[in-house]
Amino acid sequence: MAGRRMRPASFSRTLTIMMHKFRTTLAGYGFIFPAIVLVAIFLLYPIGFVIYISFHKWGILGTPVFVGLKNYVTIFSDDRFWQAVLNTGYYMVLAVPTQIGLGLLLAILVNRKGTAGRGFFRTIYFIPLSISFVAAGIIFQWILTTTPIEGFLSHLFGQLGLPFPQWETTDSNWAMVAIALMNTWKSAGYAMVIYLAGLQGINRDYYEAAAIDGARSEWQVFRYITWPLLAPTTVLLVISTVIFTVRGFEPIFVMTQGGPAGATTTLVYYLYEKFPNTMGVSSAAATFLLVAILVLTLVQFLASRRAESYY
């Protein structure tokens, strides 16, 4: 009796639930429809396509020809490719610590109590972030140039009797320093803002406890309280800054076009140079970089989990 009454009831309930689920799913896909179509076409499909191209000889004219791993052999036996790998590392080493370090210094200074005009200073340090790399690159080029005529800083060094590297010609190792300098000016405000948020998230009790425990110098407080508590912020910043630096194309394109003698040709610039005549080679380099970014992100993610569990 009870069974007979239960069955149709539960059936219709299942049906209602299914109908409901169907309708919400329909509604959900309706809402994400534009996003899913665009992401699939312009973000996901190109990943597969770039890998596909990397197995072909693909020029701007003519039909693509399947060549297997030949493009990978080409890049791995190309000295300029390995130079580009090294240059990317060099740029990272120059740009990431300076940007994060200066950002931390700015954040600590701006965050100090009892100084006038903190919002004003924060704004000033932050303004370069809203200026384009084209503008920043052109300005720094003219400040730092040595050939054919001395720019502001090179002239100033000369007046003081100091040597200034010929970064556009013979002292090619300094070309990346010039780019990193421009990048630091433009991007330190970003690290500052992230650190400011981190600093404001630190419970003031820690500082009081440190004072009671006899922390004397400001350096001690920073070393044993602030810096460890900022670890998650630092990890986040390192991840985003490393990725931003690795993909940096515009600073190099505007200031040096990869030169002198390939000294500032990073991986991204290398694959731009191979476009559009040897797109297969360019895509092999892009695939290599894609794998590198995946590995880098994974390593940093794991490291950040360890760092968080540690502090």
Next chain:
Amino acid sequence: MVRKRNYGTMFLLIVLAVLFLFPLVYMLGGSLKTNQEADSKPETIFPEQPQWRNYIDIFDAPNFNILLQTRNSLIVTFTVTAGQIFVAALAGYAFARIRFIWRDTIFIIFLATLILPFELIFVPLYLMLAKWGWINSFLALIVPVIANPFAIFMFRQFFITVPIELEEAMRMDGAGYMRIFLSLMLPLSGPPFLTIFILTWLAEWSALLRPMIFARTPDMWTLQVGLNFLNRGAQVTTPTTAYLMAGIALASIPPVVIFLIMQRRFVEGIAQTGIKG
């Protein structure tokens, strides 16, 4: 003791501020020199005789196409920004509040594409757009970047915080998802709207690689592409360095003004998410 330390801080703040402002002052100084002076005396900051006319003359200087390229930049930046907000608000609401099948999987795939830089996929994109005949059109400059997973993420995070009771009350009255979205969620979504507006608008205004590759002729160039072309030694017989400085100064006004007006939103947007616009 405390006072002394604050003087030190103040001193450092001022020195750093001077260093940070210097390149901008140098740019403005250079923009007021004559072209010859800017080219032959880059070591000076200020002009011998300020040439205010540069800012007028630049509009019909040869090879400068400021008005047309500014128009192109405005079309691209505002369409991309509006498109991103439209697409992201819809998707963000669904990811936050509608329990559809495979929702979380799709969301994770969207998020994973955040680490994918445009620099890695411009070759396949170029080939796709070329095949469709989109190269050198606004379609190529706009459509590929309308879907921004980061914007979707921002809207989702915001919609999650809207009290569920409000939505349930409307549902009791028989409202469907679309009506809830339009008359409840959308009017509330000022914060993510402004954050995405400023981050996307600034990024698009400064963008160089995409417009440079997808727009082939000067009449389709954006302002940044045009100015960069002049910098890279456009074949001109007379120097245009001061004009170029005036050009980048003019091109910097809109982003700096927008930034100053919406600074708080910008800072919060960046600090909340840690992702650069």
